[in-house]
Amino acid sequence: DIVMTQSPDSLAVSLGERATIHCKSSQSVLFTSGKNSLAWYQQRPGQPPKLLIYWASTRESGVPDRFSGSGSGTDFTLTINTLQAEDVAVYYCQQYYSTPLTFGQGTKMEIK
Amino acid sequence: EVQLLQSGGGLVQPGGSLRLSCVASGFTFGKSVVNWVRQAPGRGLEWLSGITESGDSTFYVDSVKGRFTISRDNAKNTLYLQMDSLRVDDTAIYYCANGTTGFDHWGQGALVTVAS
Numbered sequence: 001d002i003v004m005t006q007s008p009d010s011l012a013v014s015l016g017e018r019a020t021i022h023c024k025s026s027q028s029v030l031f032t033s034g035k036n037s038l039a040w041y042q043q044r045p046g047q048p049p050k051l052l053i054y055w056a057s058t059r060e061s062g063v064p065d066r067f068s069g070s071g072s073g074t075d076f077t078l079t080i081n082t083l084q085a086e087d088v089a090v091y092y093c094q095q096y097y098s099t100p101l102t103f104g105q106g107t108k109m110e111i112k
Numbered sequence: 113e114v115q116l117l118q119s120g121g122g123l124v125q126p127g128g129s130l131r132l133s134c135v136a137s138g139f140t141f142g143k144s145v146v147n148w149v150r151q152a153p154g155r156g157l158e159w160l161s162g163i164t165e166s167g168d169s170t171f172y173v174d175s176v177k178g179r180f181t182i183s184r185d186n187a188k189n190t191l192y193l194q195m196d197s198l199r200v201d202d203t204a205i206y207y208c209a210n211g212t213t214g215f216d217h218w219g220q221g222a223l224v225t226v227a228s
Binding site: 053105 | 147156158159162171172174207209211212213214220221
């Protein structure tokens with residue numbers, strides 16, 4: 001199974017500042033197509049997760065452009081520029097390279 | 113508008129069974145891979161199972177293999193999860209979700225509580 005490890009577990013950032021979350025996979029999730037099978041989700045309290053990013057860097061329709069994803073192989077980053085109050089949530093990475101599909105443990109984003 | 117409407121959660125005793133349903137609308141269900149994901153209280157997300165568009169292939173995480181069965185009825189736009197031999201540690205919110213390159217739509221969740 002591919003193990004996904006996120007860091008940090010929690011993060012407090014001031015409004016308007018940048019937040020960065022890291023995700024590391026135990027093996028490469030890079031397809032021969034050159035695409036990385038890595039997604040990012042946002043989960044607000046009491047709600048189901050919401051897809052933010054897929055193929056490591058493609059923003060889902062309707063997601064604000066302050067959210068961006070980067071990385072390749074085993075190391076990935078979710079960046080939230082100009083943090084807003086509504087960005088308070090838990091963020092998860094997920095690999096869909098192979099079954100069982102696996103998620104990181106989550107990173108809790110708070111406002112400083 | 114894409115919707116996944118779940119039903120079937122509830123309280124069940126250890127060793128018991130429960131079936132979850134997820135009715136899809138707003139997209140071509142029969143052309144979509146669909147999945148079940150759960151979240152134990154205060155914990156992270158765990159993918160449980162997926163089923164291909166036709167239902168010919170199914171996939172499970174080891175922790176539920178042999179106890180849970182995923183199925184679909186494309187004529188009814190409905191996804192199912194039959195859960196047998198339930199254990200206390202199966203207590204969680206269960207979500208259905210569609211997509212292959214990430215899960216782009218999720219159900220509202222169904223709480224399953226396994227307790228005596």
